[in-house]
Amino acid sequence: MKLKKIFLITVAVLSVFYTIGCWDMVDIDKRFFVGNIGVDRAEDGEQMLVTFTFPIVRKIAGGQGGGQGGGGGSTIVVISTVTDSIHAAARQAAMRLSRRLFFEHTRVILIGEELARDGIEEVVNFLERNTEINRRGRVIVVRGKAKDALTIKNEIEVLLALYIANIFENRDICARFIETDVDEFMKQVHSMNGNVLLPRLTPGKTDVKIGGAAVIKKYKLVGWLEENETLGANFVLGEISGADIMIDIPGYKYPVVFTVTHNKAAMELLEAGDYPKFRVKLEVKGEIVETPEQIQLAPEMLKIIEKMLEDRINHMVLASIRKLQEEYQVDLLGFGEYLSKYKPDVWEEYKKDWENIFPDAEINVETKVKIRGIGASK
Template sequence: MKVLKRGFLIVLSIFLLSGCWNRIEINDIAIVTAVGLDLFEDNQLRLSLQVAVPSQLGPATGTTKGGKSTFIISEMGGTISEAYRQLQEKLSRKIFFSHSRVLIIGEDLAKNGVTHMLDFYARYQEPRMHSSIIVTKGRAVDILKQEPTLENVSAEVANEIIKRKVGLRISIRDFLDMLLTEGVEPVAPQFVLVPLEVKSDSQSKEKQAINGAGVFKGDKLVGWMDDSETRGILWLRNEMEEGVITVNIGEERGGGKISTNIIRTESDIVPELKDGKVTITINTRAEMNVLENASEVNLGDPENIDKLEKEIEKEIKDRMRMTLDKAQGELGSDIFGFGEALYKKYPKEWNNTYKEKWDDEFSEVEVIVKPKVFVRRVGLIRHS
């Protein structure tokens, strides 16, 4: 009887063990590493996919075995879904989005509006919401076509640059959150094609680089911030993690320059509402180390350290002010979240007075910038 029971349990367990019933073999899929979206005539969308060639992927090189590690395939459609289905008809393998790390949007499409594109990402289960979103002047497909030097695929170049924290890092989820949150407008890093060598007579191939940011109002691109202005965005949004600040030393102190690198920073937005007037105060605290002293200043003198801290504070304030002036003036877009901060502190006043007219109010808001810098280490070499 016991033997019979054991046999029955073994047979039953075989039927209950379903295994990986829905597994997808790697030989049956086309792995997408990056997605590019551009706008063409008649509001047609061009969907471009960078697809990996697994047999050609090798360590730390763009191509191996004499072939390219990726290829580009594209198709037109009224929506992403329509273009995607037509692309699928071109490929013998199932398009697989789950490994895509970058979504690149061309300028014309960004200016036309991106809500419907992000709707596809929010609904379809394969694309990853934490993929980076990037905007570029010109066409997105041109970024995808660039051959990498150090990485296997060009999408990985973009991803690694973003991970190095040299500029804005915005995921699709972050962008959607900004788009749906009252009192803050979306912003995304801008990628451009730049040569590896500067002012060189040799023919240097263009490569990808972060160089500024695309500023949105609602879901439409309204303008660009250059690299210096984007550093101001990072300070104002409390996202500055790494960087170098160089200050000029006056001729009365011997001239030259001193470069410092950022250890840590913290910025907070403090809104105040008095007599119907909104004031925003930005309190910024930064800790720095001296990286290079190309001046005659003796860094062993505490008085000189105090002066250096004041000069760095002025440099930070100037950068933030430059960014604020452009955002409040030319672009009229609250990418810093001042409205969101106002809503959190004064929810009743926001809903009754400022919610419907914040676009106009933002440009008139007085913003007070208060940076405080501490130089922690100057090194053992106190003179240049």
């Protein structure tokens, strides 16, 4: 009798836990898996135009058409709504759809240029409070409208979200855009008081290009870094595992192409004073992968090429630093962070007015290039 009573109590307790664990479960066949979210400023200049895209899984699985078109109709649904928040947009979309929107597989969050210039706080708030959102997704600023990027007729991938997200996998051979995900974006935007670099996307008719960076200052887009300037910024951030640099050798028709395989960056405070003086030291290693046919890569020529590469990298890095200092007046390369970590006493003197001090800081760059390989030889 006692054992029976214990058994009944155990069953009752377990049933409560199982009920609690499944109370909000939604069957997979009652969900639409959102791949992309696009956020633009609406035509009224006040509200947002929020765009969701999601695949029709049964059409993709059944082979009805490739890409976004085909004999079986479109495999990707694009739905937009004008609203005051992204959360409200998902609720409004539910009144037009037969299934719920599900965000755990969202790969890309696109922010239109006009909205980004007004401020990205609503996007930050949505990403911070939405527990479903994929933390490995990408946050990207679009040059133009986010919706334009989500309505291209791409023929490369069946899923547009996969196409855009996979471009970031090429960063090991091209470091001319910023690499970040939702988690990293949220950490940076909060720790730096709304200042952050984000990747830039430019839509075309049948494809998109990711290159350059969006400069976000106090949660607002204030401008862009172009591709070479973004490469320069990545050298300082120490986030280059592959990038090609071309230099022209006098007397030769075609350039020498150098591929970076290793990059190490270190900052150093040289003087404190009214305005700090920094030195950025870069150690760059790589290989020559293409040369003019007639050139002879003797040791003397390699030394000349190394010096030319050092000058070219210095120029790109300084162009990036100067633009952030003089045009945008925002520290996005970690100089203030370096002081707070390694020179806390100095940082105490600067931190309250760092926004006004940073533009006048003196920053020098020293680069040392080492060519480790010249490819196959005859």
